[in-house]
Amino acid sequence: xxxxxxxxxxxxxxxxxxxxxxxxxxxxxxxxxxxxxxxxxxxxxxxxxxxxxxxxxxxxxxxxxxxxxxxxxxxxxxxxxxxxxxxxxxxxxxxxxxxxxxxxxxxxxxxxxxxxxxxxxxxxxxxxxxxxxxxxxxxxxxxxxxxxxxxxxxxxxxxxxxxxxxxxxxxxxxxxxxxxxxxxxxxxxxxxxxxxxxxxxxxxxxxxxxxxxxxxxxxxxxxxxxxxxxxxxxxxxxxxxxxxxxxxxxxx
Numbered sequence: 001x002x003x004x005x006x007x008x009x010x011x012x013x014x015x016x017x018x019x020x021x022x023x024x025x026x027x028x029x030x031x032x033x034x035x036x037x038x039x040x041x042x043x044x045x046x047x048x049x050x051x052x053x054x055x056x057x058x059x060x061x062x063x064x065x066x067x068x069x070x071x072x073x074x075x076x077x078x079x080x081x082x083x084x085x086x087x088x089x090x091x092x093x094x095x096x097x098x099x100x101x102x103x104x105x106x107x108x109x110x111x112x113x114x115x116x117x118x119x120x121x122x123x124x125x126x127x128x129x130x131x132x133x134x135x136x137x138x139x140x141x142x143x144x145x146x147x148x149x150x151x152x153x154x155x156x157x158x159x160x161x162x163x164x165x166x167x168x169x170x171x172x173x174x175x176x177x178x179x180x181x182x183x184x185x186x187x188x189x190x191x192x193x194x195x196x197x198x199x200x201x202x203x204x205x206x207x208x209x210x211x212x213x214x215x216x217x218x219x220x221x222x223x224x225x226x227x228x229x230x231x232x233x234x235x236x237x238x239x240x241x242x243x244x245x246x247x248x249x250x251x252x
Contacts, residue, residue: 022052110137197248
């Protein structure tokens with residue numbers, strides 16, 4: 001592994017994540033659902049946009065440098081990452097307002113990030129990292145939906161046509177349950193085909209917690225507080241998968 005490329009790639013991703021948060025904060029200040037019940041409309045701070053633009057420029061410089069050193073695939077992943085990050089809530093596309101926000105999140109933090117990191121080290125795309133990236137992407141897809149369900153009414157008021165607003169709260173929970181089932185199928189398939197290291201089997205210790213928390217929100221899906229356990233269990237599931245995959249491939 002090239003340590004220099006690893007740290008530069010990590011820094012580039014870190015800068016993009018900062019830019020995403022800055023842009024989201026800037027554009028949400030116009031019509032964000034998190035502030036819909038605040039009587040005094042918050043002022044729009046243009047410095048947020050300028051700061052977001054600055055960190056994206058820095059990330060782009062890193063991307064250009066790595067493209068020169070590694071290959072043209074890096075600039076492809078860089079451009080895709082920028083389009084996903086900026087237009088998540090930025091005009092004119094605004095993925096989050098058109099029902100594509102969850103998909104953009106899952107692809108960005110799943111396949112694009114994993115395959116981009118793999119390409120950075122190997123200069124190629126492999127089926128194993130692609131398989132693993134789908135598992136990570138599915139967890140984040142479910143997590144995005146779970147985060148949106150408590151904001152269902154606020155998002156409707158500000159005109160967000162995300163997946164939860166389109167489907168409704170209860171059907172969104174059904175989708176989440178199906179996604180988690182698909183994740184387990186992927187993991188079992190990966191273990192049987194020896195694509196995934198055996199250490200990933202640790203994930204199954206979290207399944208009872210996941211099932212219990214999902215059953216709770218089925219009964220009380222209009223209570224925002226009830227989602228805390230399910231969101232926490234989903235985060236731990238994502239971290240467990242990521243950590244066990246990394247360690248498993250290192251010691252394999």
